[in-house]
Amino acid sequence: MEELKPSAANSSPLTPLGFLDRAATVYGDTPSVIYDAVTFTWSQTRRRCLQLASALSSLKIYRGDVVSVVAPNIPATYELHFAVPFAGAIINIINTRLRARTLSAVLRHAESKLVFVDVASRDVVIEALSLFPENNPRRPILILIEDDAVEHLTPSSTVHFEDTYEGLISKGDPNFKWLYPNSEWDPLRLNYTSGTTSSSPQGVVHSHRGTFVITVDSLMDWEVPKQAVFLWTLAMFHVNGWCFPWGIAAVGGTNICVRKFDAPIVFSLITSHRVTHMCASPVLLNMLTNTPDNKPLENPVHILTAGAPPPPAVIQRTESLGFIVSHGYGLTETGGVVVSCAWKRKWNRFPAAERARLKARQGVRTCLMTEVDVVTSAGESVKHDGVTLGEVVIRGSCVMLGYLKDPERTKNRLKNGYFYTGDVGVIHEDGYLEIKDRLSDVITTGGKNLSSVEVESVLYMHPAVKEAAVVARPDEYYGQTPCAFVSLKEGLVVTEEEIIEHCRKNMATYMVPKTVAFREELPKSSTGKIKKTVLRQIAQEMGSIPYQNVNNNYSMLS
Template identity: 50%
Template sequence: MEGGIRCSTNYVPLSPISFLERSAIVYRDRTSVVYGSVRFTWRQTLERCKRLASALVQLGISPGDVVAALAPNIPAMYELHFGVPMAGAVLCTLNTRLDSAMISVLLKHSEAKIIFVDYQLIHVAQGAIDILSKTRTNLPLLVVIQELDQPSPDVSRSRDFEYESLLARERVDFEVRRPKDEWDPISLNYTSGTTSNPKGVIYSHRGAYLNSLATILFNEMLSMPVYLWCVPMFHCNGWCLPWGVAAQGGTNVCQRNVTAKGIFDQISQHKVTHMGGAPTVLNMIINAPENDRKPLPGKVTVMTGGAPPPSQVLFKMEELGFGVIHSYGLTETYGPGTICTWKPEWDSLSRESQAKLKARQGLQHIGMEELDVKDPVTLKSVPPDAKTMGEVMFRGNTVMNGYLKDVKATKDAFNGGWLRSGDLGVKHPDGYIELKDRLKDIIISGGENISTIEVESVLYTHPAVLEAAIVGRPDDYWGETPCAFVKLKDEFNTCAEEIINFCRSHLPHYMAPRTVVFDDLPKTATGKVQKYVLRQKAKAMGSLSKKSKSKL
């Protein structure tokens, strides 16, 4: 329109860096970070992040360079979310459960110039660098993060720098390098299913800014919330909440390890108002021993996601006084992409019915433009009949830029103008979506599609079951049949036949597991069950064909 002029007066590239700069003024002397006996204010956090950015530039970091981090939820990990982009660099947070071989693959793929490493993980990082040294000479610099509130042992064989010493000698008046384009990368996240062919998901300043604001809104975060860190900051940048909490001038309660006792202790001590966690964390909370529990000082809002939460788990969390907000998304959607928004008409329903409704994945949040369930071939929307399955797809400003160094994979993921999630779901008459399975997890038995999520939800209602996962077991007659991997609660004991009969009383017989294995469930650091490991175990059991034909 004539008369409009786009210039620095009315257009500034969006970046979550601005959240910290504002909070350092508005909430200057309020506590920003708590970690044991350590306390920082928002003014101090900004100063520390500027010192960090200054140090990175002095070490030769240029705009667009990748800086890696291998650390749990400690203050330094929080500061890296601001200090690295303030230097114009890209933060690559690495899964703390990966071994040296895998870390070396990711360092090579990302071309990280520096890696910040927690002292407890120095052997992993050093091992990765040793592997890299066999094929290249330009190795990343290593910065060790020592413990803040207590002396840390000298655990490294050799190290280039130490985090606090690095900050101490740098400038607090560092001029922040702002993105020239809000589509510039701010972080690089490797998907949880990382293999020797890693997928590095690129986040932009714009996407991180918008998704941070969306998470604030649907988590109902007013100013100065107290957020307990249970979600790993390395996972989708902590669902964008390192930036989001800064926007609201909140307090970040950091903890190195996540336990049920630690969660209740921190909530009680710091008057926590918000937290997050995968369904496995929620399951840990509801099954905590009585002597580990403490009364909640007030309502604690919990965002859950990462895997579909069983309705029984949601119901029991509500009984304890937690308010659960169910979100769903992918690494490719900056973590949260949907929200199951509560509807007033649900208030009159039973608690069990409410929990089942809340277990749905809902609709896109305010930062995501579109969400749909489509036929993956024709791209036609499935009817809202709660029965017809299709692939869940996203479109909007909080979808990744793409996969690092993999244009083909990016084009495949964006095929048809939508981000293809790889998740199967249905659409309800009210428009809300509900996941049924991953495309790779769906069990096809005798021509029938079996949703592992549905079977798992039933298993979680059994009083003896602590954790459960369903995968397909090969079967020469039926193709495959459901195989249940179950971990029992300590005080309970039961048998496979009883579990099978319980499922058959709540499900069609073809959906009930034919095999039950009692064992611990392998998980990723973000709490997701590693179903590929369970599929390998089920495959190794061989076929059930002779028994299946006679009993089904």
């Protein structure tokens, strides 16, 4: 068989872009995108994307150019996931919550040639460009995305812009032949991690191949059916919405776009559009379950959560409303969800609290991933005992190509044949992974390492707690001890002593927070994650707990 080799017939580059062509053929007259009073069919969406790609080519956007998008979950953002790479360019969806200085750093680092700007982000983008060095010749073309629901345009509104979004589409050729990648390893998308700062942008580059693999893998793993109705509660700037812009095209589903996450609006859209699927971070799950007057759903809705370890109490509250929660794990660098808590039918017989505890684990590799492991500092696999900690490492086709313009960081994270995630986890006896913390968040108290995530899970069990985060506070005797920051549900009151007593009843003594600080709201990043870096600084400023305050009953052996 040695004479049998790859040929043009059997080695076409893998890309998710062809999903739109198929959707237009199979589901052409069914709704593709719904936003307020606007509805497009799959035939219309394909035509609009081809026209837009044609117009981009006319603006001299070529293969390998970066085209950025600063817009929320609106039809334009969805369409650009196809239109930009149709023109051979690299799609870069930017967090709409970034401030001008950080946004300016991202645009300069990415060398964006063109930026699509939602009308609500117009001022911050213009300010970001004003921060470019005067001698910088790489100023991008600006295209304004109109939305009369936000602002009616005037001549002064568009003074900085080459054209409007709809104006650009009208100039394009609907018979444009979109550009197939020369290689499946060609870059398709550029994402910036939530840790991006103006001094050190972290641009993650993913290929057509990797994006195709993670898209198909996610559809298989979550068992997304044909013509699902998908509500866009997950920001598309968050790792391209975990690749579901391409995935929903593959199954001919309907995308329900929503400009911002608002719990009452979400429940209303679920009912009016008979939503079947949606994604949300644990923070958003918490917002849904804490919404006043929320009621059980009329029909079950599948909801995929990832982005941070969800407390079992939050999962249990979410499912009590009629959501069917699936839990996954991934990073910007993996392009989407690569580990999922594959559910076993026998677990359905367990009590709700036990089901939620099992579902809070991250789980096992998805079908198209090669390997997921937890290793020691020496690179050896940890015991499958649910106790031994190590760093989570991943190997598979969807892992990033690397960090843009940062070979050193790429080398440090892609080594020994794996991507080193920086997350600390354990493997249970049944082979399921559980994330315990970020390496930077592990608390060492009296020589023992403890997981802040475990402490937070217990805090969320308290009926008065809305949000909780645990960081290390200096301690003269133990080195570090847990410091809990807590926000309470509206109208409820609880004392520090009551929180500590609740923890004593539900965890080992050495894990119990010695400090509880109440806040009206916990600080969050632009992607909605609680900012532990800020809380760690606050805990440091509290000063070290003096030796004489050590309670002799607080035994580190417990």
